[in-house]
Amino acid sequence: MLDRAKSLADIIRKHEDIHIVTHIDADGITSGAIAVQALSRLGKNYSIEFIKQLDPSTIERIRDENHELVWFTDLGSSISNSSLSMIISDHHMCTDDSNSFFHLNPHLFGLDGSIYISGAGVTYLVAKMLDSNNIDLSALAIIGACGDLQEHRYRRLVGGNREILKDAIDANVVRVETDIQYFGRETRPIHKLLQYSTDPIIPGISGYESNSLSFLYEKKILLKDNSSWRRWIDLSKEEKRIILSGIAQRLLLKGFGHNMVKKLIGEVYTLPREEVGTELHDAKEFATLLNSTARYGYYDVGLQVCLGDRDKWLKKARSLLRGHRQNLVEGVQYVKGEGIKQRRYLQFFHAGNGVRDTIVGIVTNMLLNDSNIRNDIPLVGFADKNSREVKASIRTTQSLVDQGVDLSVAIRKAASHVNGVGGGHSIAAGATIPKGEEERFLEALEEEIKTQLSSSKDVL
Numbered sequence: 514m515l516d517r518a519k520s521l522a523d524i525i526r527k528h529e530d531i532h533i534v535t536h537i538d539a540d541g542i543t544s545g546a547i548a549v550q551a552l553s554r555l556g557k558n559y560s561i562e563f564i565k566q567l568d569p570s571t572i573e574r575i576r577d578e579n580h581e582l583v584w585f586t587d588l589g590s591s592i593s594n595s596s597l598s599m600i601i602s603d604h605h606m607c608t609d610d611s612n613s614f615f616h617l618n619p620h621l622f623g624l625d626g627s628i629y630i631s632g633a634g635v636t637y638l639v640a641k642m643l644d645s646n647n648i649d650l651s652a653l654a655i656i657g658a659c660g661d662l663q664e665h666r667y668r669r670l671v672g673g674n675r676e677i678l679k680d681a682i683d684a685n686v687v688r689v690e691t692d693i694q695y696f697g698r699e700t701r702p703i704h705k706l707l708q709y710s711t712d713p714i715i716p717g718i719s720g721y722e723s724n725s726l727s728f729l730y731e732k733k734i735l736l737k738d739n740s741s742w743r744r745w746i747d748l749s750k751e752e753k754r755i756i757l758s759g760i761a762q763r764l765l766l767k768g769f770g771h772n773m774v775k776k777l778i779g780e781v782y783t784l785p786r787e788e789v790g791t792e793l794h795d796a797k798e799f800a801t802l803l804n805s806t807a808r809y810g811y812y813d814v815g816l817q818v819c820l821g822d823r824d825k826w827l828k829k830a831r832s833l834l835r836g837h838r839q840n841l842v843e844g845v846q847y848v849k850g851e852g853i854k855q856r857r858y859l860q861f862f863h864a865g866n867g868v869r870d871t872i873v874g875i876v877t878n879m880l881l882n883d884s885n886i887r888n889d890i891p892l893v894g895f896a897d898k899n900s901r902e903v904k905a906s907i908r909t910t911q912s913l914v915d916q917g918v919d920l921s922v923a924i925r926k927a928a929s930h931v932n933g934v935g936g937g938h939s940i941a942a943g944a945t946i947p948k949g950e951e952e953r954f955l956e957a958l959e960e961e962i963k964t965q966l967s968s969s970k971d972v973l
């Protein structure tokens with residue numbers, strides 16, 4: 514992969530004007546920011562755009578713009594043999610490895626792009642090949658990886674991400690600690706952190722504010738320091754230990770095994786150069802802040818924060834974050850109100866205009882992690898993209914992936930069956946399909962998932 518990164522760097526050096534095309538999620542924004550920094554440090558001219566998805570009309574439009582060189586980051590793996598002058602640093606599943614000399618992607622090396630390295634990670638490798646001084650950009654690659662939940666499966670970054678982490682530690686831009694895995698260590702009041710816990714769910718506490726408060730009273734944990742809510746980072750080692758063993762006890766009492774308890778603790782990545790107690794100090798929280806910008810069309814906001822703004826753009830990002838949280842809560846409530854429809858091998862909901870197409874994937878993931886919703890079959894979420902197209906997001910669990918489910922393959926087949934496009938990762942994937950084709954799409958998807966499950970059983 515490093516050799517390939519070097520080839521991409523060599524191509525970049527031969528050009529003066531480079532147009533970056535990246536994705537609208539946290540991994541895409543950090544990828545774009547790494548590319549921007551690397552090019553501006555080289556003194557190259559650059560421009561950048563953010564897109565939701567790379568469909569044929571977008572590729573055609575970009576080709577018509579006649580850029581000297583286009584750099585696709587965190588997307589582009591689906592482009593097959595186009596006449597564009599381009600390089601690609603992506604980690605999504607790819608089907609076509611022709612002309613792969615300008616395409617850096619873990620899948621081309623037989624590596625799993627959903628955990629091994631992110632879009633920001635592969636883009637970082639190119640930046641590092643351009644100039645070894647770019648290792649300070651490794652912090653952005655760690656944020657991107659966390660944005661794509663790459664640390665989630667093993668509670669730590671592995672593979673290529675681990676190598677990047679070494680750079681980040683050397684450059685003193687990231688610090689690794691072992692701590693609770695719940696979201697919001699830096700910014701959430703402790704009872705909120707427990708109330709919103711999802712993986713593992715704490716029986717009787719997740720989802721219940723009052724139970725979360727009384728659990729902490731019982732453990733004699735002070736909730737406030739003067740007038741401000743204490744956060745996880747404000748707790749002493751001993752207080753953390755008391756809370757963690759209390760949660761572990763509850764899990765074991767309710768019959769969850771030690772494997773579930775083990776999930777409570779893992780690596781967390783902090784950014785020592787950022788202010789303690791802010792969203793920027795924790796890689797996961799930083800990623801969520803970014804997710805609330807470009808998904809709502811505010812592309813510049815997240816990008817400027819990644820490029821170092823800590824003033825007006827950060828303020829704007831924080832206000833977008835509040836809106837994003839609200840939209841996610843409302844999205845989940847909306848779907849619960851409408852109900853999830855069950856089929857044999859999958860379940861689905863159609864939010865229509867009730868949930869934005871750019872966050873339906875996150876909402877689908879939150880629902881699959883909800884204690885009141887089954888997770889033994891994949892969940893599909895539909896949301897209208899416009900009057901002609903529907904966005905479909907599908908999420909499943911690691912356990913189904915281990916049993917042979919590969920959503921990226923399934924959704925690609927099902928989408929092309931109805932003249933749509935789809936792809937992604939084995940555990941999380943998405944597609945855009947024509948409106949009115951939802952039922953045919955679901956049938957094809959369900960058939961494919963059924964085949965995947967039964968053929969993996971044959972092997973066993």
Ligand SMILES: [Mn+2]
Nearest residue numbers: 540587632661
């Ligand atoms: Mn990505």
